[in-house]
Amino acid sequence: MSIGRDEAILELLRETNGFVSTQDLSQRLGVPPTLVPDEIEALRQQGYGILLRPESGYRLTMVPDRLLPFELRYRLETSIIGRRIVVYEQTTSTMDVAHQLAQAGEPQGTCVLAESQTGGRGRLGRRWSSPVGDGIYLSLILRPPLSSCAAPQVTLLAAVSVALSIRAITEIPVQVKWPNDIVVQGKKVCGILTEMRLDDTQGRYLVVGIGVNVNTSRDRLLDGATSLRVECGEIVSRIDLCRRLLQQFDEQYAVLIDRSFRPIAELWETFSSISGGHVRVDLQDRVLEGQAVGIDQDGALLVRCDHGVVERVVAGDVVRVR
Numbered sequence: 001m002s003i004g005r006d007e008a009i010l011e012l013l014r015e016t017n018g019f020v021s022t023q024d025l026s027q028r029l030g031v032p033p034t035l036v037p038d039e040i041e042a043l044r045q046q047g048y049g050i051l052l053r054p055e056s057g058y059r060l061t062m063v064p065d066r067l068l069p070f071e072l073r074y075r076l077e078t079s080i081i082g083r084r085i086v087v088y089e090q091t092t093s094t095m096d097v098a099h100q101l102a103q104a105g106e107p108q109g110t111c112v113l114a115e116s117q118t119g120g121r122g123r124l125g126r127r128w129s130s131p132v133g134d135g136i137y138l139s140l141i142l143r144p145p146l147s148s149c150a151a152p153q154v155t156l157l158a159a160v161s162v163a164l165s166i167r168a169i170t171e172i173p174v175q176v177k178w179p180n181d182i183v184v185q186g187k188k189v190c191g192i193l194t195e196m197r198l199d200d201t202q203g204r205y206l207v208v209g210i211g212v213n214v215n216t217s218r219d220r221l222l223d224g225a226t227s228l229r230v231e232c233g234e235i236v237s238r239i240d241l242c243r244r245l246l247q248q249f250d251e252q253y254a255v256l257i258d259r260s261f262r263p264i265a266e267l268w269e270t271f272s273s274i275s276g277g278h279v280r281v282d283l284q285d286r287v288l289e290g291q292a293v294g295i296d297q298d299g300a301l302l303v304r305c306d307h308g309v310v311e312r313v314v315a316g317d318v319v320r321v322r
């Protein structure tokens, strides 16, 4: 993949543990030394801290927590997920953009992100609040082979990937709640929305949308929601989290395609907030109560009802009652 000038400067600044001279930068970029200050200024405009010491050169002092494609790609070693990353300052919904791209033939793995969404959406037509710079709002295009492309399985795979990535960079006791939530002590910190459609060639594809409340302050959160910042008491790097998430998703997706859903289901169970507990499931037309005994090979929730029969639940809102 060819890289831009911004990326080339940053690479050189990062690989040098100290100052980089104007001469070295000019050589690496293939531009005259007189143009180097303009290139540096362009990076400062994007929020990078770059110190200039006239006798030694430039040094990188700060990386902004903005979801810039080349920051996300930095040391990202994925084989499918994030091969192409598209970032919008603002869009209606990353789901819409991802569907447009997919319908025009975009290959799987492309990741669409936005710093804010004006029409972020969740399950059952709910709104997903997407304030600028506070969260991660991303959608991934997937084209899994027919045998392994059940949307519910991919939703649970996404939940496991989010939980693993949060656990990797914070100490927060994160849990997954069937079917599409990541919670901390019962409060929602992330939601997942998986949509399946046909593209123009009638190829089936999925768009998996993930919204994480990362640095949202307490006063901006809805009832029943929380953010990573509220839970750990400090700002969390969205770049680090997002990079880890893409990495984890890539690994779990390879497991799903090359092996089976079973290892993902087992991992999911280790994070589950409801397994073994007594749950109430709102199925729109009736309410089901019983013990959550696990998930099956399709990602459906298994509930042992009070009269002993195990019911398979494929959609519904679940609350743990004890």
Ligand code: BTN
Binding pocket: 092, 093, 094, 095, 117, 119, 120, 121, 122, 123, 124, 126, 128, 136, 137, 138, 139, 180, 190, 191, 192, 193, 209, 210, 211, 212
């Ligand atoms: C839910 O909890 O109901 C799912 C919420 C999914 C939100 C994400 S944010 C990125 C992507 N774009 C959207 O409009 N929705 C998903």
